[in-house]
Amino acid sequence: MVSENPQEDDRFYRRLINRPQFNMFLSQSDDETAVEYIKGKCQQNLSSNYSSQFSKPISSNRLIGLLNDKYILNILPHESKPNIYTNRISYNTRTDAYFENGNTKSKFLKEWHRGVLKTENLEFHHDDYWHMLYICRTPSPQSSSSASISWKFNYRPENLKIHSLSLKLQHSIWDGDSKIEVYITSLSTRKNPNPECHKVQFDPIPTWFHRYYYEDVDYMKDISEFIKGQYGFIINVKLYGGKGISEKEFNLKFNSEKQNWDVGWNAKNRSWDRGQTTDKRNQYTQLFRQKCVCIGPLTDDDETFKFDLRVELEPDIFYESVQVWKDDIRKMGLKLNDQETSDFKIILDTLGSNNDKIEEIEGNDINEKVNDENDIFYVHSKVLSSQSNYFRALLDSKMTESHSRSLKLKDISYYTLERILKFLYTGDIDNIEFEKNIIIKKIDPDKVKDHTDHIDNEIITEDCTENNTFIFEVWIELLYAASRFSIIPLIHRCEFEIRKFMNKENVEEVEAIAMGCGAEQLIKYCEMLEVEEVMNER
Numbered sequence: 001m002v003s004e005n006p007q008e009d010d011r012f013y014r015r016l017i018n019r020p021q022f023n024m025f026l027s028q029s030d031d032e033t034a035v036e037y038i039k040g041k042c043q044q045n046l047s048s049n050y051s052s053q054f055s056k057p058i059s060s061n062r063l064i065g066l067l068n069d070k071y072i073l074n075i076l077p078h079e080s081k082p083n084i085y086t087n088r089i090s091y092n093t094r095t096d097a098y099f100e101n102g103n104t105k106s107k108f109l110k111e112w113h114r115g116v117l118k119t120e121n122l123e124f125h126h127d128d129y130w131h132m133l134y135i136c137r138t139p140s141p142q143s144s145s146s147a148s149i150s151w152k153f154n155y156r157p158e159n160l161k162i163h164s165l166s167l168k169l170q171h172s173i174w175d176g177d178s179k180i181e182v183y184i185t186s187l188s189t190r191k192n193p194n195p196e197c198h199k200v201q202f203d204p205i206p207t208w209f210h211r212y213y214y215e216d217v218d219y220m221k222d223i224s225e226f227i228k229g230q231y232g233f234i235i236n237v238k239l240y241g242g243k244g245i246s247e248k249e250f251n252l253k254f255n256s257e258k259q260n261w262d263v264g265w266n267a268k269n270r271s272w273d274r275g276q277t278t279d280k281r282n283q284y285t286q287l288f289r290q291k292c293v294c295i296g297p298l299t300d301d302d303e304t305f306k307f308d309l310r311v312e313l314e315p316d317i318f319y320e321s322v323q324v325w326k327d328d329i330r331k332m333g334l335k336l337n338d339q340e341t342s343d344f345k346i347i348l349d350t351l352g353s354n355n356d357k358i359e360e361i362e363g364n365d366i367n368e369k370v371n372d373e374n375d376i377f378y379v380h381s382k383v384l385s386s387q388s389n390y391f392r393a394l395l396d397s398k399m400t401e402s403h404s405r406s407l408k409l410k411d412i413s414y415y416t417l418e419r420i421l422k423f424l425y426t427g428d429i430d431n432i433e434f435e436k437n438i439i440i441k442k443i444d445p446d447k448v449k450d451h452t453d454h455i456d457n458e459i460i461t462e463d464c465t466e467n468n469t470f471i472f473e474v475w476i477e478l479l480y481a482a483s484r485f486s487i488i489p490l491i492h493r494c495e496f497e498i499r500k501f502m503n504k505e506n507v508e509e510v511e512a513i514a515m516g517c518g519a520e521q522l523i524k525y526c527e528m529l530e531v532e533e534v535m536n537e538r
Contacts, residue, residue: 091307093290121147146240154232191527319492322427342378389486483517
């Protein structure tokens, strides 16, 4: 139980930071961000019971991402697209603030530099003469001075990957030798620890400002091609180039312009006036240029945002809704083990196991000597063929099982088969954690064996497995069975559940199992597992 004391609560949540399910994506985050995230997830789990939290691929509670490994991003469900989620971050130069998800009434972050991952040799500039605001290079006597700025977006905390990405990054160039380049890089993964850096090509528009000519980029660009299917990305902008002037040229220019100024010259404010003629290489490259004075009211909206990033997200592992088929089965009034309406039998052959239940099977004549009548499952062909390609092909064929209306199965535990059939009838999997105590049986200690390859649920005990290991292995066993019987919705459900137990220690084992079972989403997840990020110079 979490105490009612806030300080004790914080200590409780801080102890959870190093848990495997949290430290995979919070390893580079500060403690405050980690505590806030874990609090939200714990409260989310307490507010919903086990049976209801899987009714949707993604919980309807608060979803979050991370900005620069420091700030919580709020992810929203798309208004019209099912299973698509959105996040938007915008920057307004006039207010020098970031806004989230189009909400201009509340500032997400104040000051441009607080919202960046890294910045070098940049400053916020207020041009009093032209009443403009922008970010430009810090003045430097070196003509080769360059600058950079970057942002990092990470949506791995909610296991969401990029569906689409659009970016508006306003920038202007006032000199033919100056350059502004934009790059995007996906986050490091197990398969790709050093991802390629892609240059984003913007087409500048020739523009005139009074008598000055410059090239301007001020439009939204779809850059999904570089990053689709990834968990996050880093945007990096480089500013460099531009011709400087010598001290002699500067003095000549300053004295000449000073003599021609009829207005604005003030000997007591010489430094301000001198600033109008100083070497302005630093201002040849500008980011997020915006007016600070204009006729009429100043507004913050889609047009005034000079940095505007819009991302659509989708679950990395998705399992389909089975509500339609559940409704169809309910309308037909079909139930598992209803002998009166059943038209097919599945017999579990447990010969040679620890508790033999079928003692004699001869051809098509089945002489049943059972200790438990549930060793034979009475089922319906309509239900079997509705979601299983295996059973559909079997029932449509001319095989013996199709004619005898019965099937004998081996190499599958009783409880796994029962769960499979219940899923076909209800679309649900019973609470495995709660079932653990129900299926534990007293057995002869001499019969307990090592179950590292395949578990036998009938002889699991509290002493031979941890709770999480038990649940993990049950889902692995279900994945094997779902693949064997080609039940695609159950394969996807198993992928979704197994992902929760993934870590850097078991990833290779799970990847091999996923490949053997044709679990494509789980294979991709293993490949995309986060690794320690290497920050290369781009």
